Amino acid sequence: MLIVKTIHETRIHITEARALGKTIGLVPTMGALHEGHFSLIRRCRDECEYCVVSIFVNPTQFGPNEDLNRYPRPFEADTRSCREMGVDLVFAPEPDEMYPHENITWVQVEKLSEHLCGASRPDHFRGVCTVVAKLFNIIQPDSAYFGQKDAQQVAVIQRMVSDLNMPVEIRSCPIVREPDGLAMSSRNRYLNPEQRRQSLCLFEALSLARELVCGGQANSAIIIEHMQEIITSHSEVRIDYISIVDNTLLQPLLKIDRPALIALAVYIGRTRLIDNIIVDPPA
């Protein structure tokens, strides 16, 4: 497995793989890899002949008071996992390689970036789309793999690819959960044991929401109220948002009369966690 830090060298290896007729798959990550990432890598390995994992903690998607500096960077463990999983190339640039000068060109997907995480992280998706567009330009993958835990990210990237005619298939992969239901996230490692215990309220609230929808409840406000009750009974947990939106343009849905994304973000101490489910109204 190659570990490459420069764009120039990466392009040389990708060109070689292409010359051999190989299909290229990309799993973009910020490292601190866990089972969620591994499921993306496995799928990429299964579907593509040359598997690239990028590891880059992208500064432009973090707000001024967010966790850029303390974001975990277990580089040795990450590359070991990639090697064990049969990844062909890890692209791990330094920030200066990706942003050699002040960045003044941005990719911004309007509308889809406004609600949910976009409301409390105003420049987040601009940073995500810009770095993902750069990674697509550098690696030119046939397919790229993203986790459904970041449902809004997947929707925004899918729209970017469609609006800008980027020749890449976006593959969205199911959320991977711990046995007790907590969605896997690199940020889970910030939680102390009590916070980890309380973090289960995200899954509890989403499970209740699913039950309510299956039982015929279509009123989003009522569902959100029930979810709030569960979460606010946990002393360490503060709600950022709980939203029910349509599953295409991510606009708020007052009534669940079509497939809907129920998404939430909470702070547990200083740690921000997100989770979601997709629900269909009963026939």
Ligand code: PAF
């Ligand atoms: O989901 C992530 O880890 C990041 O947002 C991504 C897609 C790698 C872009 O930095």
